[in-house]
Amino acid sequence: MxxxxxxxxxxxxADVLERVLDKGLVIAGDIRVNLLxxxxxxxxxxxxxxxxxxxxxxxxxxxxxxPTLSVGxxxxxxxxxxxxxxxxxxxxxxxxTAKAKA
Amino acid sequence: MTGSATxxxxxxxxLFDDGFAASGASAGLHGVxxxxxxxxxxxxxxCLVSSVDLDEFGEDALxxxxxxxxxxxxxxxxxxxVVRAAARLTTTIPLRLATICADDAAAARRLAxxxxxxxxxxxxxxxRDEWGVKVFAVEEPPDDAAPIEPARTxxxxxxxxxxxxxxxxxxxxxxxxxxxxxxxxxxxxxxxRGYRHRPQDQRLSGVAAPMLLNAAFLVDRQRAxxxxxxxxxxxxxxxxxxxVLTGPWPPxxxxxxxxx
Numbered sequence: 001m002x003x004x005x006x007x008x009x010x011x012x013x014a015d016v017l018e019r020v021l022d023k024g025l026v027i028a029g030d031i032r033v034n035l036l037x038x039x040x041x042x043x044x045x046x047x048x049x050x051x052x053x054x055x056x057x058x059x060x061x062x063x064x065x066x067p068t069l070s071v072g073x074x075x076x077x078x079x080x081x082x083x084x085x086x087x088x089x090x091x092x093x094x095x096x097t098a099k100a101k102a
Numbered sequence: 103m104t105g106s107a108t109x110x111x112x113x114x115x116x117l118f119d120d121g122f123a124a125s126g127a128s129a130g131l132h133g134v135x136x137x138x139x140x141x142x143x144x145x146x147x148x149c150l151v152s153s154v155d156l157d158e159f160g161e162d163a164l165x166x167x168x169x170x171x172x173x174x175x176x177x178x179x180x181x182x183x184v185v186r187a188a189a190r191l192t193t194t195i196p197l198r199l200a201t202i203c204a205d206d207a208a209a210a211r212r213l214a215x216x217x218x219x220x221x222x223x224x225x226x227x228x229x230r231d232e233w234g235v236k237v238f239a240v241e242e243p244p245d246d247a248a249p250i251e252p253a254r255t256x257x258x259x260x261x262x263x264x265x266x267x268x269x270x271x272x273x274x275x276x277x278x279x280x281x282x283x284x285x286x287x288x289x290x291x292x293x294x295r296g297y298r299h300r301p302q303d304q305r306l307s308g309v310a311a312p313m314l315l316n317a318a319f320l321v322d323r324q325r326a327x328x329x330x331x332x333x334x335x336x337x338x339x340x341x342x343x344x345x346v347l348t349g350p351w352p353p354x355x356x357x358x359x360x361x362x
Contacts, residue, residue, distance in 0.1 A: 011182070011348060011351070012307075012308070012348075013175055013178075013179075014302050014307060015234060015348060016178050016179060016182050017174070017175075017178055018299055018300075018302070019182075019196075019351070019354035019355065020178045020181050020182060020185075020196075020198065020199040020354065021178070021198070021199055022299075023196070023198070023354040023355045023357065024196040024197050024198040024199070024354050024357055025113065025195050025196065025197050025198065025220075025223070025357045026197075026198050026201075027110070027197065027201055027212050027216060028212070029110070029200075029201045029202045029203050029212070030107070030202065030203045030204040030208055031107060031159065031160065031161055031164065031200070031202035031203075032161055033161070033164055033168075033200045033202075079268065080265075080268055080272075083261060083264060083265055083268070084265075086261060087258075087261050087262075087265065090257065090258055090261065094258075
């Protein structure tokens with residue numbers, strides 16, 4: 001088996017945390033660990049574990065506004081729109097000039 | 103708060119109760135805080151547990167400790183170690199981190215309450231492992247390194263250029279998303295089930311390229327080779343490290359059944 005992209009080393013911390021904190025069977029213990037607390041920890045841990053839906057339920061959606069974390073679709077769409085309207089303006093202007101010359 | 107409590111790691115069938123000690127698997131197996139792991143039985147199930155100190159695992163202590171990344175990492179890895187040890191021996195339902203009962207008797211009562219549900223989860227997980235597959239957008243050089251244009255610097259030419267640049271970038275983002283979806287769909291065909299975790303942030307994945315897909319698959323052991331080959335084939339015509347396979351994992355991502 002060649003070129004198999006398997007990683008044999010110890011599992012990455014992010015991989016382990018997203019599983020042990022966010023997955024696994026939940027049974028109610030006697031020690032109440034508020035799982036919301038786990039997701040309200042620090043920004044670092046939130047980055048690791050908060051699933052999008054759960055975080056949204058809690059009103060955490062900062063990554064959507066953080067350009068370093070989102071794909072930047074929004075900005076791109078914005079810029080696209082602005083450029084398209086500018087191009088349209090210029091095209092109209094060019095046509096008008098051509099008409100005027102004719 | 104002082105005293106001790108019982109920390110629960112994983113649920114198995116009762117055969118494990120005998121097998122665990124008899125196989126010598128428990129020898130040297132330590133859980134959170136280094137406490138020895140033992141097995142308790144109830145309700146037709148077995149559960150791996152260890153004793154914990156309420157000074158460290160009581161409600162107030164946990165609230166503080168869970169915010170300590172070093173403590174969290176250590177505890178998460180110890181928890182994972184025990185779950186893995188169980189999964190090497192038998193079908194295992196991993197429990198969420200920090201599932202703690204007052205004592206063994208309380209833990210046994212919880213197990214008994216779970217019985218029917220846990221049994222069907224165990225049946226579902228029999229002979230299957232979890233595999234992780236991540237896809238990264240490590241491909242083409244940045245598109246700003248577009249072909250060098252002649253020095254026509256009229257506004258229209260600039261806009262033209264800018265527009266095609268943006269279109270290329272949009273198309274590439276779409277292609278990357280489509281590729282991630284295609285990888286997921288193809289691997290899902292080879293798996294009993296799939297689950298898409300949220301892609302990890304670059305600062306945490308430790309990989310410069312953005313993560314496009316962070317998936318987990320529950321795969322029949324009989325099909326594990328086929329699955330690995332499929333991942334290998336998908337990876338073959340991508341840049342190195344564009345597709346990363348991890349596993350086998352205990353079936354963490356497929357045991358999230360909520361108690362009624």
